[in-house]
Amino acid sequence: MRALFFTVSLILITTGYSRCKKSSGANFTQPQVNSTRTFITVAQANRRINSYLTSIGYPNRDEKIRSWIIDADSLRLYLQDTSIKKLKVFMAHSQEYIDSGNEGQPPVQGQIPETIILAGVNRNSNYALPLDMAMDNSVPCPRMCPQAGEVASPVILD
Numbered sequence: 001m002r003a004l005f006f007t008v009s010l011i012l013i014t015t016g017y018s019r020c021k022k023s024s025g026a027n028f029t030q031p032q033v034n035s036t037r038t039f040i041t042v043a044q045a046n047r048r049i050n051s052y053l054t055s056i057g058y059p060n061r062d063e064k065i066r067s068w069i070i071d072a073d074s075l076r077l078y079l080q081d082t083s084i085k086k087l088k089v090f091m092a093h094s095q096e097y098i099d100s101g102n103e104g105q106p107p108v109q110g111q112i113p114e115t116i117i118l119a120g121v122n123r124n125s126n127y128a129l130p131l132d133m134a135m136d137n138s139v140p141c142p143r144m145c146p147q148a149g150e151v152a153s154p155v156i157l158d
Helices: 002-014 042-055 072-078 095-102
Strands: 067-070 086-093 114-121 138-141
Touching (some): 086 095, 114 138
Antiparallel strands (some): 067 138
16 A cells, blocks of 8 residues: 555656656646545655655565655657546556566565556556556666666655
8 A cells, every 4th residue: 555655656756747846947736626635745745655665664574665756758658548547456466577587576675576557447447548548657666776866865855
């Protein structure tokens, strides 16, 4: 459940719906939402993130996935299908992990084969899959963590 929260938070952040403290010259508009559960403050997000990081022993133990980065252009392209009202986020093994003979096997200590798969969901709770495709372009951290910029931090910098 924690992984799902972080995934959805990351999706919202990468699609530009989160509060932006620095202007890139683009015009940002406040999203119209009907629920206070959709968006949370950076302080609330960081409290939840820190709780999870503490629970997995970070930074002393750094083998558990703590975030994913998702290509925003791919996500925007996927979401051009306006029948998509929600995204279902699946935990999955990477194709590389499966092709290495590990299909159906749990990872050994230090291996990080996980990825996330995104699938569109329509208003009737049926899949809405543009071109009959699900989306898999996430980059897990640790394994491929950013080393520079604000996103190198384990929390959201405000």
